[in-house]
Amino acid sequence: MKRIFTVFALILTVSFAAPHVEAKKFGGGKSIGKSYKTAPVKQQQPQQTDTLKQQQPASNQTTKSSTKKGLMGGLLGGLLAGGLLAAFFGGAFDGIQFMDILIIGLIAFVIFKLFKAMRGAKSTPMGHREAYAGNSPQQPQQTAQYRQQNAPFGGAAQPEYASTDSDVPFNLPPGFNMQAFLNGSREHYRTLQEAWNLNRLEKIREYVSPALFDDLAAERAKLDGEQHTEVMYVDAELVRADYDANMAHLSIKFSGRYKDRIEGVEEDITDVWHLERDLQTPNAPWLIVGIQA
Incomplete structure (x- = not known):
């Protein structure tokens, strides 16, 4: 004891x-x-929808179709321009052959494409600004989702x-x-x-x-x-x-x-x-x- x-x-x-x-x-x-109630956090996986993936093939097809149409339209337009020039000047081009008309049309087509490309290059920055500002009519939901996700972070992409x-x-x-x-x-x-x-x-x-x-x-x-x-x-x-x-x-x-x-x-x-x-x-x-x- x-x-x-x-x-x-x-x-x-x-x-x-x-x-x-x-x-x-x-x-x-x-x-x-x-004091506050707390809990661990987890990083959310970004929700990838198939909408964009499904739109891409259609977009590619549209681009290819537009390219073909533009090519054919430009070529026909060039040929038409060459024919009109030949018809307009009449006697000055009496000895002109079909190949000459084709060459003139091709030159007109090249000039037309160069001019269009120059105009497109000048308008590209504004086009990007409009798209990011939410003015793109083709993708309103995607633009709204992008702005909603990034607005709290000052526009910079951050993990969720x-x-x-x-x-x-x-x-x-x-x-x-x-x-x-x-x-x-x-x-x-x-x-x-x-x-x-x-x-x-x-x-x-x-x-x-x-x-x-x-x-x-x-x-x-x-x-x-x-x-x-x-x-x-x-x-x-x-x-x-x-x-x-x-x-x-x-x-x-x-x-x-x-x-x-x-x-x-x-x-x-x-x-x-x-x-x-x-x-x-x-x-x-x-x-x-x-x-x-």
């Missing part, structure tokens, strides 16, 4: 004496500030993503570069963890909202002196995105590993940051408004 009591006392002593490693993480290992949970929105704000944002967020995670270790609250203030800063400052005040939490590796993924006319909202899930350099204790990184950006203010920064541990 005495031996059991000794072991129990030892366990209690170790439990109270051992430091709480989670508290050394940025944010104190707690959920602070705003969707949340795996229908209740979680995934609407990227205008001009948003997701890959660059995630690359920067990993660096920010390391920067804020280092600032947390060194108790550099003014550095942390640059990245968070005023309300969240007050909560973080209170949590950091519970820790004594410099901390030694080191981020070994960290990855990031976007798990929520939405925006309206005033604000943009993002949620990033971090996963990885960190350790305490002094105590040698390692723990997993399983944090979610919720960020907001004021779309009404030019060059407004993304600010962390909530942390989920």
